[in-house]
Amino acid sequence: MSSTVSSAPNRRVLVVASLVAAIAVVGGVFWWLHGGKATASAAVGSQADSKDDSGVSILLDLAQTAVKEKRLVAPAGSNAYEFYLSVLQLDPQNKAAQEQLHESFPAASADVERSINDNSLDEAQRELSLLREFDSTNYILSLLGGKLDAQRQIQIRQDEARAAVIQAQQSAGGPAQ
Structure with a gap:
């Protein structure tokens, strides 16, 4: 009988402790849903705003460095046009990026023409696409x-002529070049 008498107070202590823990959990959930969530949302929102602002400023700094180093449209992934276009994706109304893209357009289009003249046609296509992303209606x-396109046609004709020469030499039994 003494074993039943001693287990009753232990059960009461266990029930009281469980109730206190449950009240603490419910209170914590209530605070998080009403007070803490608003505070946490405000903190996350202010971090996102500062992250966007610093992301834009970092991209603008990278673009300005690329302009100084005359990397307007090349190399891929590290040029002023890509940085400025990224700024406009984050902030479509960014005046600094828009102005710099307009100002550097003549030099950037000259770089594209230089790539075409150097017969770097795939690179020229990439650069041209980059400029078209900014201004698709420009006549230049x-x-x-x-x-x-004309340079690609010339290259195709040159390749076909070389292939014809090689094929003629092989059919004549001569050495291939």
Whole structure:
């Protein structure tokens, strides 16, 4: 009988402790849903705002460095146009990026033409696409696109002529070049 008498107070202590723990959990959930969630949301929102602002400023700094180093449209992934276009994705109304893209357009289109003249046609296509992403209606880009297509046709004809020479030499039994 003494074993039943001693187990009753232990059960009461266990029930009281369980109730205190449950009240603490419910109180914590209530605080998080009403007071803490708003505070946490405000903190996350302010971090996101500062992250966007610093992301834009970092991209602008990278773009300015690329302009100084005359990396307007090349190399891929590290040029002023890609940085400025990224700024405009984050902040479509960013005046600094828009102005710099307009100012550097003549030099950037000259770089595209230089790539075409150097017969770097895939690179020229990438650069031209980058400029078209900024201003798809510019007539200079249409002219460069026509020049690029013409240069590709010339290259195809040259490759076909070389292939014909090699094929003629092989059929004649001569050495291939």
